[in-house]
Structures are given as C-alpha cells and as structure tokens.
Amino acid sequence: MRFEALRTKEVMWAHLLLSGLILYGVTSEILLAQALNNKGYLVDIKCSKCHTLRRVFIMCKSESEWRVTIEKMMNKNQEWIQPAEAEQILKEILISRAERVHAMCQERKDYEDARFLFVDRCTLCHNINRILYQDKTPEEWKETVERMCTEAMGYITSEDSERIARFLLERAEILREDAGSKLFLDKCMNCHPGEQILLETHNRKEWRKILRNCSEIAAKTFKTSWLHPYEVELIVDILVKTQGFSVQNN
Numbered sequence: 578m579r580f581e582a583l584r585t586k587e588v589m590w591a592h593l594l595l596s597g598l599i600l601y602g603v604t605s606e607i608l609l610a611q612a613l614n615n616k617g618y619l620v621d622i623k624c625s626k627c628h629t630l631r632r633v634f635i636m637c638k639s640e641s642e643w644r645v646t647i648e649k650m651m652n653k654n655q656e657w658i659q660p661a662e663a664e665q666i667l668k669e670i671l672i673s674r675a676e677r678v679h680a681m682c683q684e685r686k687d688y689e690d691a692r693f694l695f696v697d698r699c700t701l702c703h704n705i706n707r708i709l710y711q712d713k714t715p716e717e718w719k720e721t722v723e724r725m726c727t728e729a730m731g732y733i734t735s736e737d738s739e740r741i742a743r744f745l746l747e748r749a750e751i752l753r754e755d756a757g758s759k760l761f762l763d764k765c766m767n768c769h770p771g772e773q774i775l776l777e778t779h780n781r782k783e784w785r786k787i788l789r790n791c792s793e794i795a796a797k798t799f800k801t802s803w804l805h806p807y808e809v810e811l812i813v814d815i816l817v818k819t820q821g822f823s824v825q826n827n
C-alpha cells in the first residue's frame with residue numbers, strides 16, 4: 578500500500594511538472610505567435626500614443642536598458658502604464674523585436690525624390706523641425722547624418738545616407754542665399770510640423786494661394802498681421818525653389 582501511495586505521489590508530481598513545462602512552452606509559443614501577428618499586445622497599445630511603434634523597436638537595447646527606458650516612459654504618466662504592465666511590455670519587446678525590425682526593413686520604401694527619402698527616414702525618431710532649424714557646414718551635415726544612421730541600426734542604408742546628406746547640403750546652400758528661409762522657419766513652423774509642409778509640391782500660383790490663406794488664418798489666430806504680403810512673397814520664392822515642380826532633388 579505504501580509503495581502504491583508513493584507511486585501515486587510521484588506520478589502526480591511528474592504530471593504537475595510535465596503540465597507546467599507544457600504550459601510554459603505553450604504560453605511562450607502563444608506569446609510569440611501574437612508577437613508575430615502584432616496583435617493584442619500591450620506594447621502596441623501602451624507605447625504607440627506619444628510616438629510610433631517604429632520609434633520603440635528601432636532601438637537596440639539590452640534587457641536592463643529596456644527596463645530603464647520603460648520606467649522613464651512610465652514616469653511620464655503613471656496611470657497610463659502600471660508596474661505590472663511594464664513587466665509584460667518588457668517581455669513582449671524582448672520576444673518580438675527581431676521580427677519587427679525585420680518587418681520594418683522589409684516594408685521600407687525607396688524614394689526617387691530625395692526630399693521624400695529625407696522625410697521618411699529622418700522622422701522616425703524625432704520631429705523634422707529639429708533638423709530644419711540647424712545651420713551646418715557640409716562636413717557637419719555629413720557627420721550628423723552618419724551618426725543618425727548608426728542610431729537607426731541599418732534601417733537607413735549607406736546609399737540613403739549619402740543621398741540625404743547631399744539633399745541637406747544642397748538645401749542649406751539655397752536657404753543660405755535666400756531672404757525667405759529664415760522667415761519660413763520663423764513664420765511657418767509654429768503651426769505646422771516641417772514634414773507636413775515638406776511633403777507638398779506646388780507651382781508659384783498654388784503656393785501663393787495657400788500662403789495667403791495661411792496668412793489670414795494666422796491673423797485671426799494671433800490677432801496680429803503675422804505674415805505681411807511681402808513676407809508671403811519671399812516665402813513663396815523659397816518654396817518654389819525647393820518645392821516647385823521643376824526641382825530635381827536627386
């Protein structure tokens with residue numbers, strides 16, 4: 578009888594152990610499957626509201642570095658991400674990161690127009706205004722763009738990098754000579770993110786019409802004549818040069 582009882586106990590333990598193992602295996606497989614579908618994941622919900630998910634997954638970090646980042650994000654609003662969720666999010670990032678980076682690179686588009694390439698590649702991690710406000714020498718631009726490519730972990734190819742650096746140099750040259758360029762930054766960026774304007778292409782007549790409309794909106798919003806007609810003309814000039822139909826940005 579004692580022998581029987583012992584056996585039953587052993588069998589029970591073995592069962593428990595086995596089912597535990599199976600459960601563990603199944604759970605991580607489910608987690609992985611979900612990760613691959615990018616569905617139902619906390620990281621997708623909690624980490625996509627203030628910036629894109631690409632902003633999250635492009636970063637290459639160790640587990641402890643991720644902990645620090647997630648805690649920093651949690652501290653932005655403790656009610657939005659709770660401690661228990663932070664742990665879950667960490668697991669999800671570690672499990673699904675490689676697959677997501679792979680998907681990002683697969684979906685990466687090529688652009689003939691260097692302006693679009695610039696907007697696509699350089700808005701991944703920060704606002705483009707940060708770049709547009711900079712006045713750099715050719716060497717400095719080259720250095721910055723190369724440093725950014727290192728940050729982007731292969732998402733920005735070396736060909737992209739060369740084309741973007743060239744685009745920024747040429748643009749800087751045009752802007753430096755042009756009276757409207759400082760006005761453009763001073764007068765347009767407080768209502769629009771730069772990328773929004775940069776993605777538009779128009780002829781002179783169209784630019785003038787848009788800017789006159791903006792001028793009216795600005796006058797109502799700021800209760801002052803924000804954009805004088807002569808400023809509109811100077812900014813139209815620069816936009817036709819950099820974002821008109823005849824511009825070849827390659």
Ligand code: HEC
Pocket residue numbers: 620623624625626627628632633636646647649650651653654657658666
């Ligand atoms: C309340 C807004 C907000 C939420 C929610 C948020 N972030 Fe952020 N995140 C930011 C801001 C703002 C920055 C840039 C400034 C900074 O670093 O604080 C940033 C920067 C980052 C960066 C780059 C900087 C670094 O430390 O590497 C990563 C990676 C990141 N977030 C990951 C996450 C993850 C993962 C989550 C979800 C757990 C998340 N974020 C949720 C606002 C947020």
Ligand code: HEC
Pocket residue numbers: 635698699700701702703707708711721722724725726728729730733741
């Ligand atoms: C993977 C994320 C990432 C991408 C993509 C990225 N940046 Fe950055 N960028 C950063 C971080 C992080 C900083 C702040 C730290 C630093 O200055 O190195 C920064 C800072 C900057 C600055 C201010 C600092 C300086 O050196 O003047 C400029 C300008 C800039 N980036 C330009 C660009 C350009 C141009 C591109 C596109 C080629 C780009 N960034 C793409 C992450 C990125």
Ligand code: HEC
Pocket residue numbers: 761764765766767768769773774777787788790791792794795796798799803804812
């Ligand atoms: C006071 C805020 C404000 C300022 C300053 C401003 N805009 Fe606008 N802009 C707007 C608003 C609002 C719209 C949407 C207009 C609408 O729907 O009628 C707009 C629309 C646009 C559009 C899209 C127009 C279209 O019909 O496709 C462009 C491009 C644009 N603005 C460029 C500029 C430029 C360049 C400047 C600097 C000269 C500028 N804006 C200054 C508020 C502003």
